[in-house]
Amino acid sequence: MAKKMEDKDVFPGEKLAVIEVLQEGPGAYQLDGNVRSAELGRAKYDLKDRRVKVAKKTRDLVLPLEGLDVMAEVGSVMRRDARVDIFRIDGKAVTKPWTGEVHVSSVEREFSRDMAMAMKNSDIIKARIINTKNRMILLSVRGPEYGVVYGHCSRCGTLLELQRGRLNCSKCDRGERRKIASSYGKEELA
Amino acid sequence: MSKAKKTTKKKRTTKKSKAKTRYDGRKANELRPTTIESGVLPNADGSAYIEMGRNKILVGVFGPREMHPRRFAKPNEATLRCRYHMSPFSVDPRRSPAPSRRDVEIGMVMSWAIQPAVFLEKYPRSVIDVYCEVLEADGGTRTACINAATVALVDAGIPMRDLVSSCAAGVMDGKVVLDLGDYEDKEGEADVPVAYMPKLGKITLLQMDGVLPVKTFTECVDLAIEGCLQVNEIQREALKKKYGISEEAEE
Numbered sequence: 001m002a003k004k005m006e007d008k009d010v011f012p013g014e015k016l017a018v019i020e021v022l023q024e025g026p027g028a029y030q031l032d033g034n035v036r037s038a039e040l041g042r043a044k045y046d047l048k049d050r051r052v053k054v055a056k057k058t059r060d061l062v063l064p065l066e067g068l069d070v071m072a073e074v075g076s077v078m079r080r081d082a083r084v085d086i087f088r089i090d091g092k093a094v095t096k097p098w099t100g101e102v103h104v105s106s107v108e109r110e111f112s113r114d115m116a117m118a119m120k121n122s123d124i125i126k127a128r129i130i131n132t133k134n135r136m137i138l139l140s141v142r143g144p145e146y147g148v149v150y151g152h153c154s155r156c157g158t159l160l161e162l163q164r165g166r167l168n169c170s171k172c173d174r175g176e177r178r179k180i181a182s183s184y185g186k187e188e189l190a
Numbered sequence: 191m192s193k194a195k196k197t198t199k200k201k202r203t204t205k206k207s208k209a210k211t212r213y214d215g216r217k218a219n220e221l222r223p224t225t226i227e228s229g230v231l232p233n234a235d236g237s238a239y240i241e242m243g244r245n246k247i248l249v250g251v252f253g254p255r256e257m258h259p260r261r262f263a264k265p266n267e268a269t270l271r272c273r274y275h276m277s278p279f280s281v282d283p284r285r286s287p288a289p290s291r292r293d294v295e296i297g298m299v300m301s302w303a304i305q306p307a308v309f310l311e312k313y314p315r316s317v318i319d320v321y322c323e324v325l326e327a328d329g330g331t332r333t334a335c336i337n338a339a340t341v342a343l344v345d346a347g348i349p350m351r352d353l354v355s356s357c358a359a360g361v362m363d364g365k366v367v368l369d370l371g372d373y374e375d376k377e378g379e380a381d382v383p384v385a386y387m388p389k390l391g392k393i394t395l396l397q398m399d400g401v402l403p404v405k406t407f408t409e410c411v412d413l414a415i416e417g418c419l420q421v422n423e424i425q426r427e428a429l430k431k432k433y434g435i436s437e438e439a440e441e
Contacts, residue, residue, distance in 0.1 A: 009435040011426055012307075012344060013352030013389035029309070029351065036389070038309065038349040040429055057433045058347035059235070063254065063313070095235060096255045135260075135315070 005045045009057075010037040016052045017045075027054030062092045064100075064137050066129050071149070071187065072100055072139070074123045077116050080104045084125065084139065088189075098137055102127060106140035111179055118179035122157075124150040124189065126181050147181035150189075161185070212362070213373055219413060221357070221369045221420050226338060226428035228345045236346025238428070240338035243371055244328035249338040251346040253318035268313035272301040274335060276324040296332045297322075303336050303356065303385040303395035309349045318348060329372035330358050333383050336395070341425050345432065352387035353425050354394055357417030359384070359410040361402060366409045368417045382407065384414035388422045 010016065016028060017035040024030045025046065027039040037043060041056040064070065064086060071088035081104060085097035102125070104115050111118035118141070119125055126149050127139035141147050151160040153169035153176065160167040160176055162184045167176045181187075211217065222243030231237035234250035257263035274297040278287045300322070308318065320342065322335040336356035344350060360370045362378040375381055380400025386393050393415075402410065429435065 011353065011429065011435075012350040013387065015389070027349070029349075031351070031390070036351070038351065039347075040344050040433060040435070056347060057435070058345060061254065061347050063316075094255070095252060098256045099260070135263075135265075 005047065007042055007044050009041070010043045010054060011040055012037055014043075016043050016054075022050055022052045025049075025051040025053035027056055028052055060092075062089050062094050064089055064098050064129055064132055066132055068129050070100070070127055070129060070139065071189065072125050072127060073097075074119050074121055074125060077119060077121055079114055079116070082115050082119055084127075086137065086139075100127070100129075100137040100139045102139045102141055106130065106138070106142060107179055108142060117177055119148055120151070120154055120176075120178070122152050123148045123178065124187075126183065126187060141179055141181075144182045147179040147184075149181050149184055149187040151176065151178050151180075151184075212367060214371060216369075218365060218367045219416060221417055222371065224337075224421065224424050226341055226424055228341045228428050228432045234342075234346075236342045236344070236348070238338040238341040238345060240334050240341075242330065242334040242337070243369075244326055245324070245331055245334045246326040247331065247334050247338050248323045248325060249335065249342045250321045250323075251318065251339070251342040251348070252321075253346070254313040254316035254348070255319070257315065257317040263315040263317070266314055267310040268308075268316045268318055270301045270305050270308055270310060270318050270320065272297045272304070272320040272322065272335075272339065274300060274322045274324070274332070276327055276331070280324045280327045296335070299332060299395065299397070300336055300339065304339060304343070304354055306392065306394045307340070307350045307352050307354045307387055308343065309351070312349065318343070318346075327372070329370055329375040330383070332356075333358050333369075333385070336385050337421055337425060341428055344429060352389045352392075353422060354385050354387055355418040355422040355425060356383065356385035356395065357414050357421050358382060359414035359417065361400070361406060361410065366406060366413055368413050380406075380410070382410040382414055384411060384418060386415050386418040388419055 014037045024035045029038045037054045039054045039056040041054045068090045070086045072084035072086040075083040082102045084100045087097045107118045127141045130140045131138035156172045158171040224242045227239045230239045236251035238249045333356035340354045360378045360381040362374045380402045385395035
């Protein structure tokens with residue numbers, strides 16, 4: 001029995017323990033009284049916690065989970081909300097963007113009259129996922145670290161520059177208002 | 191006239207004596223030479239390439255990702271969407287590249303065969319796309335696709351209950367044989383493709399093309415499961431090679 005409890009490499013479906021002895025941890029599942037591996041990886045027996053975990057050797061899935069920071073491109077902006085395409089989750093690029101929504105209630109109070117005051121089409125924003133249980137992934141840009149990280153001029157499309165706390169277009173000298181993130185112009189996108 | 195009859199008889203006897211081995215020299219319970227390689231497509235989340243006899247199939251897996259069109263997203267689980275496609279040059283004569291009814295059916299059957307092994311409930315409102323491209327076909331492409339798709343899904347890091355292994359058995363010249371090639375598929379009396387989860391002992395796909403008595407059908411299923419176990423070993427070897435798995439655990 002002691003020999004069987006040693007850490008080992010496992011394939012999906014392999015029996016790791018019986019539920020009377022150990023419970024399933026991350027990477028394992030329970031079926032018909034047995035704990036089996038759900039991943040290709042290394043099974044680790046935690047005899048103190050009475051759990052068996054499987055540390056996966058395959059790639060980590062990039063999924064939109066609550067509490068994670070994301071980067072997104074703003075699509076359509078309406079009075080009360082904005083639709084965005086999430087292209088980076090927790091610093092990892094996703095193969096196909098997820099659709100998200102920023103509601104006006106998730107932006108600071110000074111922008112609550114109109115969402116277009118906080119962000120505009122084609123802006124890049126940094127946001128936090130607050131809800132994934134509905135049809136749309138809900139994002140929040142409340143807090144100094146969240147908001148627009150790259151904005152474009154609404155007249156000529158040039159990248160806006162942050163000068164003395166305001167956004168200015170270097171080409172047409174137009175000043176614009178956004179919910180600016182503290183990392184404006186510094187975020188790595190590639 | 192009598193001479194002619196004698197010659198025909200002679201010919202038949204020769205055929206019968208040769209029928210101990212199959213048209214390609216295999217034994218009745220022998221698989222075609224099979225190799226699987228995983229992680230062959232860097233742009234896909236997971237991928238695999240299988241050669242099963244003369245079948246050559248490339249599989250790419252993407253996801254879990256957002257379902258498009260969004261109205262097809264299921265609120266409680268992910269959707270496993272399989273696309274089976276035969277290249278125009280995969281068969282002789284050339285085949286139209288447009289998806290046929292057969293392609294759509296095999297894609298659906300594949301997704302039904304793999305679904306029980308995937309934890310779809312972990313990823314609500316998303317989709318896992320499996321793209322199978324048959325580069326060369328020689329019978330038994332649906333089973334080969336399931337085998338490669340399973341390896342590609344594991345390569346994509348998608349949690350699974352077990353590996354799904356698939357193999358067909360059938361009847362040729364009154365004899366139950368394993369892993370039918372194109373010739374046996376067309377000339378044989380019946381074909382029974384089976385997909386099986388070896389560790390859980392569950393069948394996830396069972397089809398039959400042809401008519402068989404119950405006893406022969408059972409023999410076919412048993413032989414197909416034997417084939418699935420052999421395929422499972424090849425799948426594990428492919429994953430071992432890619433991920434440097436040292437030693438497998440025995441139950």
